[in-house]
Amino acid sequence: MSAGRSRPADPEWIVGVDVGGTNLRVGAIPFAGGAPVEVMHGKTRAQEGAKATVRRIGAMVRKVAARVEGEVVGVGVGVPGPLDRKRAMVLETPNLGWRNVPLGSMIADETKLPAVIDNDAACFALGEWWMGAGQRAECLVGVTLGTGVGSGIVLGGRIHHGASDAAGELGHTVVAVGGRRCGCGRRGCVEAYASGPAIAGRAREALAEGIAVAPSVLGRRDPGAITARDVCAAAAAGDELARIVVQRAADMLAVALANVIHLLNPDVLVIGGGVAAAGRFLMGPLRTGVERRAFASAVRACRLVPAAFPETSGMVGAAAVFRQATGAAL
């Protein structure tokens, strides 16, 4: 972490990087805030190892930096955790398979720019707080539905990290004791029910079990190729089997969100990530499920909304983390 050193008098751009389980996103964000420009997409391909992924990130950052007019002052990176932010290390990530990766210094070496890292879902939450659906919220919780289920807590405009940077691991809170096996090795985590792979897996099972009366459009597909996006699209188009599957995933997620509401009494809950981007259909059953389980006064006080920028808030929030690391407020 070297973001604090010699901030130029007139800084202009921060490059934000969002390292997802599947996709990489890189873009330039104005230091003063604003929409990202020169956005580039790539594949994470984490199985090739951290070095190979970092080399590709470095190349993308250099390309984006070369395309903007003005100075690039640093890089903010959102990455799945748990992390050690002080040492800018990725300690372990079930969805990337990385262990003890000094990501901050590796990115700084590749780009010759100061770099900070923070949890990807926390970056998403801060991005939505800064520029998106939860601007100026007192307590915002952002939830990302993608390869995993991530979350971030923003209190008074700052990410709440907890004692060891592990706050906001909503995906691994248990919603079913002795339930389905999760990628983390434990059982019954909400991620085992509401992540993209979990939703796709449930759809495959549902097809095999024949749970719906009407034939499903998903039945015409190669079962191995069905994605959560396909399931959400089919649900939105009225497919009975897909609706049942999405409804179940939403219901498990609603249990986790009701717990969040009871614990934190947030004024905004923002739902993002690739699955949510594909499935606004999710929001209805999610709202109903939360209303059934949480105190009415706390539900009334909480706006449960889809992300304003589900695809880009992660990198905008990563840039916001860099901005805060220089001492500037958002």
Ligand SMILES: [Zn+2]
């Ligand atoms: Zn888990």
